[in-house]
Amino acid sequence: MADYEESFEGCTIEIIGDVDLSINGKEIDYQHDEGKNKFSSRYLPYTQYDSLLELARAIAKHTVEFSHVKD
Amino acid sequence: MAIRKDANILTAAERAEFVAAIQALKAEGIYDQFVLRHANASMGDIHRCSAFLPWHRRFIFDLELELQRVSGNPNLGIPYWNWPSGGANVSMWNDDLLGGNGDAGGVVRTGPFRSGQWTVINSSGLPAGPLMREFGQNGLPTLPTQAEINQVMAVTPYDVSPWNMNSNPSFRNQLEGWIGPNLHNRGHVWVGGSMLPMTSPNDPVFFMNHCMVDKIWHEWQLRFPNQSYLPANGGPFGQNLTDPMGSTPSGQIGARPIDVLDSAALGIVYDGAAPPPPPQPLLIVVGANPTQADIATPGETDVFRFDIPAFGPHTMITSGPSDTFMTLFGPNYPNVEVTSDDDAGENFNSQITRNLSAGTYYLRIRLYSPNTTGNYAVGVRSDGTAPSPISELIVGGASINATISAANESDVYRFNITTENIYTIETSGTTDTFMTLHGPNSQIPEIDRNDDGGVSFNALIRRQLSPGEYFARVRHYSSIGIGSYSIRIIQG
Secondary structure, three states: OOOEEEEEOOEEEEEEOOOEEEEOOEEOOOEEEOOOOEEEEOOEEEEEEOOHHHHHHHHHHHOOOOOOOOO | OEEEOEHHHOOHHHHHHHHHHHHHHHHHOHHHHHHHHHHOOOHHHHOOOOOHHHHHHHHHHHHHHHHHHHHOOOOEOOOEOOHHHOOOOOHHHOOOOOOOOEOOOOEEOOOOOOOOOOEEEOOOOOEEEEOEOOOOOOOOOOOOOHHHHHHHHOOOOOOOOOOOOOOOOOHHHHHHOOOOOOOHHHHHHHHOHHHOOOOHHHOOHHHHHHHHHHHHHHHHHHHOOOOOOOOOOOOOOOOOOOOOOOOOOOOOOOOOHHHHOOOHHHOEEEOOOOOOOOOOOEEOOOOOOOEEEEEOOOOOOEEEEEEEOOOEEEEEEEEOOOOEEEEEEOOOOOOOEEEEEOOOOOOOOOEEEEEEOOEEEEEEEEEOOOOOOEEEEEEEEEOOOOOOOOEEOOOOOOOEEEEEOOOOOEEEEEEEEOOOEEEEEEEEOOOOEEEEEEOOOOOOOEEEEEOOOOOOOOOEEEEEEOOEEEEEEEEEOOOOOOEEEEEEEEEO
């Protein structure tokens, strides 16, 4: 079990013990399809990702709750 | 009536009307209410579930009513995004309709929904920046082709347990995009940006994407009128046919899947929506050498047809290196399922052996895994010209338990009468049986028939019989009905 933290697209992604995901301190619920070893979340309802970190980066980049795009 | 047209064939006036109506709803705050209705719905209520299609049908129907209200045009329909002809360079992305792709940073800078003119909201309803698009930049560079749509259009049933993203075979799951060629999800992912999260209705193309999804479901319903919405019951609450769907307000129409199954009844008309002809099944000659075939695309289903001239035992079998899954339909109805099999044949091949009554049958063959391809051979053989031996009923003896397991199937029983007397032949059980009596000493002359003379919907024939051999034939009252029953003969 390992902990991981990085800054991505202006967000702080934290994975505790390989399983507990948070972005900017907010806990993120996700689903792990063990059969396919894919990760998904209600934040991005149309896609699955190969790793928890890929999912976290996608949430940080694409959801308006976390992205930092301005006019 | 809502007339829904291909977004790429709208006239300039139609484009202007649609854009103006969307902008008017945005100004009223109504448009953002639709964004929030989708964004704050429970995931399991609207995606990766059976209600995915009826929920979104009701959702876009409700927006359409609002568009009609603000435009004053009762026939205004949401245009559909015809994916096979909807790539990045087509007219729906022009400045007079949706505007184009995002810039290097993903920000949409063209068209009526460009930065400065259109602000997206987050799931709390707060402004969250400009509309974003990144065509083909999120791992899915191409849109669904017509061949891929046709492939999904051939899939039945509507859905299967576990009623989620692992359901297979499932038309709903293939159309949603978790198995097979990926249709709906690909529309979202191909556009990217604002179309990726639960707030995806922020981009008006969301509604065109779902209008295309709804059109495909509508055409599938026309093609397979005997394939109903599933689950009828027994699924998660909110997913069954008569459950209220989650995150669906009361409105002009009901909030249950059953309330939205009929597009025509909702006043929805698609231009050029005549369903494409179903794929012609390949003919298998009974007793001929096996037909070579292959599943070239993951999730593909092959369809075969064969004719049975007379009742008798038959075997349908695949051979080869692939793990096949076979489903038998008929007689004469390509969507009435008889039975299915996975591994009854050698290795991982399918095999079905059963009595078949005369008629045309259909075999649908796919690979057990929806993610693989492979070749196989399929054949049908007759297991003898004579049908299975006729079961014998003993006067006053034990009942015989039997099953009508296929459409149009009938069971024949023989019995001997040695003393002239009154006899009663009757079925019991929950199946609606129909019985004819033939004889003496021949199966040809019919001397009596009955539908519901017994208990409940059971058949019963009571009559004087002279000595001789007689035959009772039992079938389901409905030509497509199946079910178990018992039969006996007693004196008196």
